[in-house]
Amino acid sequence: MHPKVGIIGAGNMSKAIVAGMITSNKFDPNLIKVSNRSFHKLEKVRESYRVRISTDNRKVAEFADVIILAVKPKHITGIIEEIQDIIEEKNTLVISIAAGITISYLCNHFNSPVKIIRTMPNTPAIVQEAMTAISYNHNVNEDDLNIVQEIFHSFGRTEIIPEELMDVVTAVSGSSPAIVYMFIEALADGAVLKGLPRDVAYRMVSQSILGAAKLVRDSEIHPGQLKDNVTSSGGTAIEALYTLEKKGFRGIVMESIEKCTEKSDTISKRYNK
């Protein structure tokens, strides 16, 4: 039997999660209820996905067996104060997607032990290709974890990780889509520079990246080997690679992940002090 899922917040990430859950056909829209501060976003979510809606967070908490906190980190404390008594009484499973908010921070805002899951999903949830990292506290049991996996598997893949790795995960899966979009734009710009129409360039580049990523994921062949396979001696690909290596491409990308991880750590410390 599917649990009733409540989602507080109807912003970008919430919409991605709802879209993923509904289009996967694994969740009944009647068993999902979303709340948000402003009504217009809720109306759009209801129109698109036929889920239940309310502007009252407490109504969503009363409805839900599992509640997903999908608001900005600065709003988490206020929401917990608002629904705390209901969560404690119902022993609701609480899932946070807020970047930088730790499990202990969440636990400390409740008066009694609560089941807490901390996740870091990403927006490709919209096309059911999210990557979600999951950490949890000792109150969570195997059945709870199965429920969480069922929700997050409906729109992508998951990895259970120790919480101390959440900052690097925030960089490598939460934020990396931004890096990839920039890379797609740059590849397409290069193609446009050499005469390819822009719309054709975006279609070709995005499909090539999708295909390359699938090959890495599904073949389990080392990316270096796949690179070697398309790099013939004196050929075209090696010219592109040589240019990137000369300009420090790998180092820049590694540094971007390092900086992103550090920023996540800084934000996390600010919220959790």
Ligand SMILES: NC(=O)c1ccc[n+]([C@@H]2O[C@H](COP(=O)([O-])OP(=O)(O)OC[C@H]3O[C@@H](n4cnc5c(N)ncnc54)[C@H](OP(=O)(O)O)[C@@H]3O)[C@@H](O)[C@H]2O)c1
């Ligand atoms: N975007 C990403 O790629 C991504 C990836 C991983 C994790 N996250 C995490 O996901 C969370 C949400 O991010 P987002 O990008 O979806 O933000 P967002 O688009 O700003 O959505 C947040 C939503 O929360 C609503 N809200 C604020 N206070 C509320 C309250 N007291 N009661 C009910 N609803 C309230 C806002 O409503 P109004 O607009 O009406 O104020 C807004 O619709 C963040 O904690 C973020 O760290 C995001």
